[in-house]
Amino acid sequence: MQTCIICRKKKADFNDEHVIPDSIQGYYHINTVCTDCNSRMGSAIDNKLINHKFIEFQRFLFNIKGKSGSIPNPFSGTHHLVDNPDRKVVLEIDGKGNLSPRLLPIVPNFKKEPIVDSFIIQVDKKDEGHLDEIIDKIILRNGIDKQRLTSTKIEREIDPYISITLNIDTQDFKVGMLKMAYEFAVDNIPEYFNDELARTISKILYKGDFQDLVKKVLFFGSGFDKEILAPFQNLISFEKKNHYLILLSTKHGLICIINLFNILSIGIRLSNSTKYLKNDLLVGKNDLDDHSFKIFNTRELIEFTFTEMSFGFEYYFSDDQSRMEFELFSNENILSHYHDDGHIAFYNSSGQIVYRSLLDKLESLSSRSLGDTINEMTSEYDLDEELYIKLLPQNKLYRVIKVFASRYRINKL
Ligand SMILES: [Zn+2]
Structure with missing residues (x-):
């Protein structure tokens, strides 16, 4: 029996926990999270992060497929035309990751006029190939007598201007980053597991209690600003394709700085104690091209970034x-x-x-x-x-x- 780092109970079943979720190409795995906590955190915590609009945009740009095998569509949902708010449009992604609009058909309201000889539908030019299918569906759905039908008319809209509303989460995604920071610290600093704040954080992750998260003031920065990375700009390139986890001891205690796709960046206070990682820091680099996650300590970081002595x-x-x-x-x-x-x-x-x-x-x-x-x-x-x-x-x-x-x-x- 092994102790799970999230529920802190002795458990028999453990499986592969992705510290950085699979859906954003995380290559860092640990096996100290029990199966129950693993699946619960996947939906309650990881999803808040991987479905964040900013992350969806990056997954879309880099063609990163999710668990379903498809590239996420950051413009999912129904939108409308700028000059005609009643005209509905969706934005679709094809197999190659190209985004294109499709106007939803406009069908007359047959309830007002149940007996019809003809009707006009407006369809997108992309739907030209399966017009018969669309018409058959309309006829079937509205109980129209096909015998009476004399004509249908097709109109098309080309390259429309589309109005889109996006909802950007500013809080909940942070819990996904807190999970990464906590797991990275526990995995690399074994004595950290018994830290007072470590216990609080594992409780937050176990319960998925976001309200508690706000109260604890664990975060530095909004999650979107880059100032937090400034001390590392000379050592780390913070490439758009990569993720970085940085653990370091400061006068505020143990801090983890996280940078995902160089679009979400945050600092997280993991402990009030300054006893961890004295004179050292740990940088984890998740490399999308290399399909790897590598951890560098101060010496390795200097050896990589500087010449020999x-x-x-x-x-x-x-x-x-x-x-x-x-x-x-x-x-x-x-x-x-x-x-x-x-x-x-x-x-x-x-x-x-x-x-x-x-x-x-x-x-x-x-x-x-x-x-x-x-x-x-x-x-x-x-x-x-x-x-x-x-x-x-x-x-x-x-x-x-x-x-x-x-x-x-x-x-x-
Ligand atoms: Zn557990």
């Missing part, structure tokens, strides 16, 4: 003579550091290796941060012992007093 040195010279010799030499040669096993080693004055990699030494020192941290991250270290590096091509030892370790930004996630 390169080093600069400040040397110590016992006299002006040796300084001048070095300057002359470094002007005429391209200096290269002596690499031992691919590492830059530190030597003592007699040429014996003290640290196989200078990083072993640097890790024990505190550093000062230089560079703009956006495109360059440089740490400056003062050495606290007498150490030398070997320089090629002359293979000579030089005493180092300062090390600069730099990375330069080359990529965005």
